[in-house]
Amino acid sequence: MSDDAGQPFRVRFLGSGTPETSPGGGGGSGLAVRDVVVHYRDDDGTVATAVDGLSLDVTPGEVVALLGPSGSGKSTLLRAVAGLEPLSAGSITWDGADLVGVPVHRRGFGLMFQDGQLFPHRDVGGNVAFGLEMGGIDRAGRRTAVRELLELVGLEGFERREVSTLSGGERQRVALARSLAPRPRLLLLDEPLSALDRALRERLAGEVRAALVATGTTAIFVTHDHDEAFAVADRIAVMDRARLLQVAEPVELWHRPASRRVAEFLGYEAFVPVDDAPPGLVDVMAGRSGEAARSSRRPSASGAPPSPAHDLPDPARPPGPAVLALGPGSLLRDDAGTLAGTVVSSGFRRGVVETVVDVDGVGEVTVVEPSGAFLSVASALPGPGDRLRLRPDPAAIAVVPA
Amino acid sequence: MQSAAVGGKRGARSAALRARRRTLRRGWGRGRGRWVGRGVVWGLAAGVPLVFLGVFFAYPVVSLVARGFVTDGGLDLSAFAEVFGRDRTWRVIGLTLAQATVGTAIAVVLGVPGAYLLYRTSFRGRGLVRAFVVVPFVLPTVVVGVAFRSVLAPHGPLGFLGWDGTFAAIVAALVFFNYAVVVRTVGGFWAHLDPRAEQAARALGAPPLRAFLAVTLPALTPAIASAAAIVFLFCATAFGVVLVLGGLRYGTVETEIWVQTTQMLDLRSAAVLSVVQLVVVAGVLAAAGRARTRRERALALGAPERVTAPRLALGGPDRRVGDRSAAAVTGVVVVGLLGMPLGTVLVRSLRTGSGWGFGNYANLATTGGPNTLNVTVWAAALTSLRTAVDATVIAVVIGGLVALVVSRRPRARNARRAVSLLDAVFMLPLGVSAVTVGFGFLISMHRPLGLDLDLRGSTVLIPIAQAVVATPLVVRTVLPVLRAIDSRLHEAAAVLGAGPARVLAHVDWPVAARSLGLAVGLAFAVSLGEFGATSFLARPDRPTLPVVIFRLIGRPGADNLGMAFAACVLLGAMTAAVMALAERLRSGAAGEF
Numbered sequence: 001m002s003d004d005a006g007q008p009f010r011v012r013f014l015g016s017g018t019p020e021t022s023p024g025g026g027g028g029s030g031l032a033v034r035d036v037v038v039h040y041r042d043d044d045g046t047v048a049t050a051v052d053g054l055s056l057d058v059t060p061g062e063v064v065a066l067l068g069p070s071g072s073g074k075s076t077l078l079r080a081v082a083g084l085e086p087l088s089a090g091s092i093t094w095d096g097a098d099l100v101g102v103p104v105h106r107r108g109f110g111l112m113f114q115d116g117q118l119f120p121h122r123d124v125g126g127n128v129a130f131g132l133e134m135g136g137i138d139r140a141g142r143r144t145a146v147r148e149l150l151e152l153v154g155l156e157g158f159e160r161r162e163v164s165t166l167s168g169g170e171r172q173r174v175a176l177a178r179s180l181a182p183r184p185r186l187l188l189l190d191e192p193l194s195a196l197d198r199a200l201r202e203r204l205a206g207e208v209r210a211a212l213v214a215t216g217t218t219a220i221f222v223t224h225d226h227d228e229a230f231a232v233a234d235r236i237a238v239m240d241r242a243r244l245l246q247v248a249e250p251v252e253l254w255h256r257p258a259s260r261r262v263a264e265f266l267g268y269e270a271f272v273p274v275d276d277a278p279p280g281l282v283d284v285m286a287g288r289s290g291e292a293a294r295s296s297r298r299p300s301a302s303g304a305p306p307s308p309a310h311d312l313p314d315p316a317r318p319p320g321p322a323v324l325a326l327g328p329g330s331l332l333r334d335d336a337g338t339l340a341g342t343v344v345s346s347g348f349r350r351g352v353v354e355t356v357v358d359v360d361g362v363g364e365v366t367v368v369e370p371s372g373a374f375l376s377v378a379s380a381l382p383g384p385g386d387r388l389r390l391r392p393d394p395a396a397i398a399v400v401p402a
Numbered sequence: 403m404q405s406a407a408v409g410g411k412r413g414a415r416s417a418a419l420r421a422r423r424r425t426l427r428r429g430w431g432r433g434r435g436r437w438v439g440r441g442v443v444w445g446l447a448a449g450v451p452l453v454f455l456g457v458f459f460a461y462p463v464v465s466l467v468a469r470g471f472v473t474d475g476g477l478d479l480s481a482f483a484e485v486f487g488r489d490r491t492w493r494v495i496g497l498t499l500a501q502a503t504v505g506t507a508i509a510v511v512l513g514v515p516g517a518y519l520l521y522r523t524s525f526r527g528r529g530l531v532r533a534f535v536v537v538p539f540v541l542p543t544v545v546v547g548v549a550f551r552s553v554l555a556p557h558g559p560l561g562f563l564g565w566d567g568t569f570a571a572i573v574a575a576l577v578f579f580n581y582a583v584v585v586r587t588v589g590g591f592w593a594h595l596d597p598r599a600e601q602a603a604r605a606l607g608a609p610p611l612r613a614f615l616a617v618t619l620p621a622l623t624p625a626i627a628s629a630a631a632i633v634f635l636f637c638a639t640a641f642g643v644v645l646v647l648g649g650l651r652y653g654t655v656e657t658e659i660w661v662q663t664t665q666m667l668d669l670r671s672a673a674v675l676s677v678v679q680l681v682v683v684a685g686v687l688a689a690a691g692r693a694r695t696r697r698e699r700a701l702a703l704g705a706p707e708r709v710t711a712p713r714l715a716l717g718g719p720d721r722r723v724g725d726r727s728a729a730a731v732t733g734v735v736v737v738g739l740l741g742m743p744l745g746t747v748l749v750r751s752l753r754t755g756s757g758w759g760f761g762n763y764a765n766l767a768t769t770g771g772p773n774t775l776n777v778t779v780w781a782a783a784l785t786s787l788r789t790a791v792d793a794t795v796i797a798v799v800i801g802g803l804v805a806l807v808v809s810r811r812p813r814a815r816n817a818r819r820a821v822s823l824l825d826a827v828f829m830l831p832l833g834v835s836a837v838t839v840g841f842g843f844l845i846s847m848h849r850p851l852g853l854d855l856d857l858r859g860s861t862v863l864i865p866i867a868q869a870v871v872a873t874p875l876v877v878r879t880v881l882p883v884l885r886a887i888d889s890r891l892h893e894a895a896a897v898l899g900a901g902p903a904r905v906l907a908h909v910d911w912p913v914a915a916r917s918l919g920l921a922v923g924l925a926f927a928v929s930l931g932e933f934g935a936t937s938f939l940a941r942p943d944r945p946t947l948p949v950v951i952f953r954l955i956g957r958p959g960a961d962n963l964g965m966a967f968a969a970c971v972l973l974g975a976m977t978a979a980v981m982a983l984a985e986r987l988r989s990g991a992a993g994e995f
Contacts (some may be wrong), residue, residue, distance in 0.1 A: 007978050026688070041813075046539055072807075081613065082893075082897055084893050084896075084897075086813070101473060102897035103896075103901070104897055105896045105898075105899050105904075106899075106901075107897075108899075109897060110898070111893065111894065111897040113890055113893075113894060117888060117890045117891050117893075117894040119891065119908075119909065120913075121912040121913060122912075130895065130900075130908070131899055134899030134900045134904065135899055178898070180898075181898075182898060182899055188897075200895035296716050343809070358853075398741055
């Protein structure tokens, strides 16, 4: 039970990532989801649209996180890719071959559930070996593979353990090993870490990434936790209300959210139309290399075509009026700063002090400082009602279309 | 060297997987054919039981009922007016409902404390008490009737009550019989109930009784309602117990059907009464079904974590009033209501005309007094066992198929409706008069029709009739276990490459197999004790044990009665042994009985 603290995944297993054995299957184009619509019927007969005209590509070897609030349809999309939900419209292909009508067990995809769904009547080894049995691997081959996989997930020697004796973290490790065993062409992970406590979740996120990269596994990782998504993915697809809002690499997503909705979901707190922003903020932004703020005041005449990638607007050059998005870290304390605000509250968080400040002309923004500065008695935490002066950090402020 | 060997194995595994994928790709084009194939398989799985039920249940019952209403080839419903015009009919209906209502109420009131004691606390010997409590439920009805008569007879231990041959005696026997149903159904549910809701109520200041009434009891309601509906059904259709205890003064619709068909030869009245019973049964089944749905939903919401039962606290600083009352009530029930009749039968079986001894058991090898039996009791016991084996095989195969089909949750709405219809249809034999089934067999399976009792082939018909009676119990035992399997477990297996057949073999089968053990035991016990239908179908030269017992107690002579007691002990011991065996195979998941 104590062994949530097990060994990190070993990368040794990965020797198998050579091209000929790569699960990605070499030069294929991978997964293509096109204009997919999935209706979900509740027990009471009501029909809801869980996925609405969504398109997404995943290239072999890539890990894509599907990020969105609960109820946004991301799990349904995952189940549709796995073949567990029928499509109402659209298509899903792998290497150009249509998957519609291909039953779940013939897709060669893996799926890992939030709560593992280990087979209760099989021991750990029996669970990991299940997919290999189905694939017709002989007993000796299964035993070797099970041992390697359990080693990969830090559970050496667990073959004979009953699954009911495992802790939550161990179960998920077994579930991951079980999903990886048949070398799926694509591994679908449905909030695999959400049921775990935070510290374990953070560590396992890194280890899952290591295991996926090491085995060269193509994967879609569904989560509602953006920290998890940033830790695991090569690219992040943000989903909300049955639609895809943005697909981008983590850094790009964080600094150039395609819309206010995406920015809100990522944790940006205050949104100020550029036209209404206090001068101290606008001047700083104007000096930024992209000159995003200014160009948004004078619509670009260059007539650059919209981004071909799923018609998402280029976040660096919003076509219409722009909004500045500020979040934790966007403003720094500076007695010579150009902005001022009133403290709402403040508190310690793991090595930092977070102070929520109602900034004049902006709104409430969290100011983050290392807590070491507060060790001396002289610098007590700011109290509610205190006035602070702040300096914007242009690199930590995003410009989003209004 | 070593790593090369490992690499070689790994290469072989990859090659095998690649080969599999190639075959998979080839398979992709055949989608439509596979769907059709699947439809055929499920159609067969549902069709075989349906044909069985149609031929061996619906057809006999309908032909019997039709006999009452078809005169000279035309429909004639005058029998209704005629039968309902009699006071006797109304008295029987009133008595049936009164017996069932009172019996159910008492069984629930006594059973809930028992459920608490046996499933929510732990104490030494709990397993033993749990096993003992079940014995009456699986005891043959004839044995239960004989047991109560021996207790309440003028010279019996409770003879001073003057209950012999009264309404009270019948109700007491019905409670005896059905107590276990309440304890097991409610207890099984209670054991999985999250105790934290009640703890929250206590922490908010509610005293124990208030917390129980306000939080726990409402949570238990679906289970109690489900148990009550089943008990009501069993009470309303009780046959052997009522026939033995009530004589001709007290009867149910079920015994009245028997009287009308066998004694008065009035098929029209029997047909009307069968319809009445069918209506009552359908109504109760509908109520039970609703309660069951709620229970399954409530269970689905519950935490799957195992709830540990605290130790029973009768004394000391931690004593709980609830524990004490539950222990007192259950103690009285177990010793007085359950123990005394069973003990009396055992004691009486050892009393012979010449004092104590095993004379009655020795007589089991004889055919009793003059003109009593055609075969020895041992021979009848052998016939019972053989019949029970056949009946069990049929019931488990048919019931297993039904449970499998009904446990599916198809996506299409029509398919879902069909599934729940199948579920309801297979509950019908639980409540329809076994007498109707047995008598229906006689007139539909053997031509020429009429009361020319041609018993040719009845060695086949008896196990079939018993299987019809036992199948609903098999369904209700296996189905909750199959339904409790998380559908994502199926999905996990499918994603790992298991086709539908292999999902069944590797996920459903290992889980359901353990509940199948209990289903086998139940079917066997039901078949061993079945009397209503068997009494019609048993050939005089090949009676079953319950038929022999009934004949023995119907004949004068202390020796015959002593033999009947010994035969009751034999039948009870056989049933208990089967159930004990089945109980060992029982899984943690609770079925309904």
